[in-house]
Amino acid sequence: MSIRLREALREAAAEVPAYSVHDRAVRTARRTRWRTAAVATAVLALVAAVPLTVRGDGLTAPAGVGGAALPDRLGLPPIGALRATERPALGPASVVFSGQARGLTGLIDEDGTVAVVGASADRYRTWKVGSEVPAGEGVLLSPDGRFLAVPASPGVNVIDLTVGTARWLPSPRPGSVTTAPAGWAPDGSALAVVDTTPANPEVSSHINTLSLVRLDGGRAVRLLETPQVPVFGSPVAFAADGSQLAYQVGTKVLVSSPDGRQIDSFALPPDTALAGKGAWLPDGSLTLVAHEAAGDRWRLRRVDTGGRELPAPALPAVSGVGAIRLLGWQPDGTAWVVAYRPEPGAPYRYADELAMDQRTAYANVRSIRVLGLMPGAATPATLLTAPDQVLAVDVADSVVHAGRVREANPPSVLGGRVWWGAGVVALVLGGLATYRWVRRRRR
Numbered sequence: 001m002s003i004r005l006r007e008a009l010r011e012a013a014a015e016v017p018a019y020s021v022h023d024r025a026v027r028t029a030r031r032t033r034w035r036t037a038a039v040a041t042a043v044l045a046l047v048a049a050v051p052l053t054v055r056g057d058g059l060t061a062p063a064g065v066g067g068a069a070l071p072d073r074l075g076l077p078p079i080g081a082l083r084a085t086e087r088p089a090l091g092p093a094s095v096v097f098s099g100q101a102r103g104l105t106g107l108i109d110e111d112g113t114v115a116v117v118g119a120s121a122d123r124y125r126t127w128k129v130g131s132e133v134p135a136g137e138g139v140l141l142s143p144d145g146r147f148l149a150v151p152a153s154p155g156v157n158v159i160d161l162t163v164g165t166a167r168w169l170p171s172p173r174p175g176s177v178t179t180a181p182a183g184w185a186p187d188g189s190a191l192a193v194v195d196t197t198p199a200n201p202e203v204s205s206h207i208n209t210l211s212l213v214r215l216d217g218g219r220a221v222r223l224l225e226t227p228q229v230p231v232f233g234s235p236v237a238f239a240a241d242g243s244q245l246a247y248q249v250g251t252k253v254l255v256s257s258p259d260g261r262q263i264d265s266f267a268l269p270p271d272t273a274l275a276g277k278g279a280w281l282p283d284g285s286l287t288l289v290a291h292e293a294a295g296d297r298w299r300l301r302r303v304d305t306g307g308r309e310l311p312a313p314a315l316p317a318v319s320g321v322g323a324i325r326l327l328g329w330q331p332d333g334t335a336w337v338v339a340y341r342p343e344p345g346a347p348y349r350y351a352d353e354l355a356m357d358q359r360t361a362y363a364n365v366r367s368i369r370v371l372g373l374m375p376g377a378a379t380p381a382t383l384l385t386a387p388d389q390v391l392a393v394d395v396a397d398s399v400v401h402a403g404r405v406r407e408a409n410p411p412s413v414l415g416g417r418v419w420w421g422a423g424v425v426a427l428v429l430g431g432l433a434t435y436r437w438v439r440r441r442r443r
Contacts (some may be wrong), residue, residue: 068119075410092145099391134392145396149181172220182237251417266307278328323359328400
């Protein structure tokens with residue numbers, strides 16, 4: 001064998017081990033990348049799963065049985081509760097409430113935060129109004145619980161809880177400085193709003209304008225314009241078929257059609273007020289709330305649209321509260337009312353002549369309850385309780401009419417925003433740990 005041939009064979013033999021080492025290194029690197037991807041995928045799956053398994057965080061609480069229902073008690077929103085427009089969408093709500101509760105909650109009076117509870121489960125969301133506006137008077141749930149109307153002066157924010165969007169509805173009154181929701185049409189297609197407008201260049205007096213605004217195009221009908229005093233009272237009450245609406249101005253009740261035509265009016269007797277958004281009875285009569293000073297009791301009275309007294313429903317009186325407001329009726333004649341327990345140290349005493357808007361003002365209320373007044377019953381039934389300093393509530397008409405009450409278990413610790421934040425932190429830490437592990441393997 002020639003010297004040149006032997007050298008060629010030695011060179012070929014020497015190259016074989018080098019190629020094999022390189023090939024093994026490539027395969028090892030490929031396996032390392034696959035392991036890294038698998039670890040990262042597992043970390044991501046774990047992070048994504050953690051928030052979804054925490055009850056009460058506003059994410060995936062189990063649905064209730066039987067559809068929309070009133071929770072039998074309220075809690076304060078947890079730390080980091082999701083906002084009303086955050087994903088995943090809440091869906092229809094049963095209750096919105098507000099107050100001045102402090103602690104593990106966003107219900108702080110400085111920013112007017114309100115809380116919303118899901119229709120069939122304890123899923124809590126919040127919305128910052130920006131000013132102190134009581135739920136049920138200036139923050140209103142639509143009849144089906146899908147929309148939440150809140151002031152956004154000049155105009156109103158209409159929040160769609162089923163898709164998580166907010167739409168601004170401009171004020172129908174030029175020059176308005178404040179706009180507040182006043183009542184929903186029964187089918188949710190229109191919203192009554194009250195605008196406050198300066199009456200002169202010096203802004204020494206104002207005018208209140210009540211309008212009915214359609215949501216599908218913003219077309220508005222002016223129902224009434226009046227000096228700011230006397231003030232609008234109870235929320236606007238719509239008849240079940242939407243053909244009439246009743247509202248209180250000072251000590252007078254006016255009945256109008258949706259096109260602005262006045263149908264009737266009457267002066268209120270002493271110590272009475274239009275009962276609330278549920279003031280219309282199925283037979284077309286109206287309900288008033290009357291305060292009996294002698295026994296410190298509140299009763300529901302019945303009148304026609306001209307104010308003539310009619311036989312009162314045989315419902316129990318409500319005692320020991322500063323005011324009641326009627327939410328609506330059930331087919332068996334049971335009435336649901338909000339009862340306002342008075343604040344013992346309030347700056348105003350509950351004198352007979354105290355207006356309803358003062359009786360329900362935050363400074364005069366310690367807490368609220370929802371009561372059921374059943375025909376023939378001796379005493380009201382407590383349907384919903386709330387912590388002290390939860391001072392106002394509104395309940396969706398669909399929940400009132402269904403009459404279902406469910407056992408509630410409000411969230412008590414952390415909300416969805418905290419869990420998602422913890423998930424992001426876990427993801428970052430997991431990514432750093434994976435990166436360091438890969439680097440060590442490569443070395």
